[in-house]
Amino acid sequence: MGVKDNSPFPLALNVYLWYSEQKFTTWRMKVTSAEFVGSATSPRDFPRDRRPEIAFAGRSNVGKSSLLNRLLGRRKLARVSKTPGRTQTINFFRINGGAFYFVDLPGYGYAKVSERMRRSWAGMVEGYLRDREMLRAVVMIVDARHPPTPLDQELRAWLDAARIPHLAVLTKADKVSRGGRRRSREIAAAALKMRDPEQVLFFSAVTGEGERELWQHLAQYLQHSGTLAKGRNA
Numbered sequence: 308m309g310v311k312d313n314s315p316f317p318l319a320l321n322v323y324l325w326y327s328e329q330k331f332t333t334w335r336m337k338v339t340s341a342e343f344v345g346s347a348t349s350p351r352d353f354p355r356d357r358r359p360e361i362a363f364a365g366r367s368n369v370g371k372s373s374l375l376n377r378l379l380g381r382r383k384l385a386r387v388s389k390t391p392g393r394t395q396t397i398n399f400f401r402i403n404g405g406a407f408y409f410v411d412l413p414g415y416g417y418a419k420v421s422e423r424m425r426r427s428w429a430g431m432v433e434g435y436l437r438d439r440e441m442l443r444a445v446v447m448i449v450d451a452r453h454p455p456t457p458l459d460q461e462l463r464a465w466l467d468a469a470r471i472p473h474l475a476v477l478t479k480a481d482k483v484s485r486g487g488r489r490r491s492r493e494i495a496a497a498a499l500k501m502r503d504p505e506q507v508l509f510f511s512a513v514t515g516e517g518e519r520e521l522w523q524h525l526a527q528y529l530q531h532s533g534t535l536a537k538g539r540n541a
């Protein structure tokens with residue numbers, strides 16, 4: 308009810324503490340709920356409640372599941388796999404009671420996949436990216452330790468041509484020295500033809516580095532379509 312007047316600190320100090328909290332703590336979107344709602348291999352199985360979506364793409368084993376778990380503050384929601392290449396479905400996660408969805412696209416570039424499976428992957432994912440009306444942005448995940456692969460480059464060119472908003476995230480950043488960061492970012496930006504190296508973010512599922520910055524970008528993409536804190540029963 309109104310102003311909290313039982314604080315032991317004078318008003319100015321409270322304002323300062325609030326300010327420093329905003330500024331210095333690891334900020335993350337308040338994720339009140341996150342649930343796996345299903346795997347899809349065709350548009351028939353996609354959610355129909357018309358909520359905005361952010362999709363995550365990257366080669367197998369790049370750290371996509373770990374990134375999702377970190378962002379959502381859930382340790383095992385998206386499975387972290389020791390056997391890459393197995394998930395060949397589009398997985399939907401419903402966040403904050405349906406305020407928005409995270410969409411885990413199947414990892415690409417897994418060597419042991421047959422040509423036929425590769426084509427079916429491309430067909431399914433391209434179909435999703437091309438036709439999904441509620442798609443707001445794609446997060447392209449790349450390994451910070453290695454230059455982007457030809458498939459990463461292909462995806463980036465494709466998203467650019469399709470005018471789908473996207474950004475590149477270099478994950479496993481905890482494995483790159485502070486000194487190696489600049490070079491790693493420049494190499495990725497050049498290979499992906501990102502105009503500005505600042506469009507390339509670092510991330511680590513281990514340390515949480517980059518989490519706040521990535522959420523800020525995602526919030527901007529999602530904001531185009533209304534509130535992020537929709538009630539559970541909506």
Ligand SMILES: Nc1nc2c(ncn2[C@@H]2O[C@H](COP(=O)(O)OP(=O)(O)O)[C@@H](O)[C@H]2O)c(=O)[nH]1
Pocket residue numbers: 365366367368369370371372373374386387388389391392414478479480481482510511512513514
């Ligand atoms: N050091 C480090 N290892 C990571 C990070 N993210 C994922 N990994 C590891 O990379 C492997 C693949 O991760 P996973 O999330 O299953 O990748 P996915 O196949 O892209 O979903 C696992 O052994 C993870 O523990 C990270 O940020 N830092």
Ligand SMILES: [Mg+2]
Pocket residue numbers: 371372373386387388394
């Ligand atoms: Mg995975």
